[in-house]
Amino acid sequence: xxxxxxxxxxxxxxxxxxxxxxxxxxxxxxxxxxxxxxxxxxxxxxxxxxxxxxxxxxx
Numbered sequence: 001x002x003x004x005x006x007x008x009x010x011x012x013x014x015x016x017x018x019x020x021x022x023x024x025x026x027x028x029x030x031x032x033x034x035x036x037x038x039x040x041x042x043x044x045x046x047x048x049x050x051x052x053x054x055x056x057x058x059x
Contacts, residue, residue, distance in 0.1 A: 007037040 004011075010019050011033045020033070 004034060004036045007033075007035075011037070 010016060011023070023032070
């Protein structure tokens with residue numbers, strides 16, 4: 001199984017050309033698309049009141 005089994009769904013094929021163009025604009029190179037892409041998300045926001053106490057609950 002290639003390392004980028006899941007990542008290739010957003011980077012390979014003609015339909016994903018706009019995705020690759022965006023990544024190239026961010027500084028990615030062709031070899032980077034052979035590696036897995038890992039995303040990290042943070043749900044903290046002071047705009048939505050439901051997420052406001054998150055830092056206090058975490059501590």
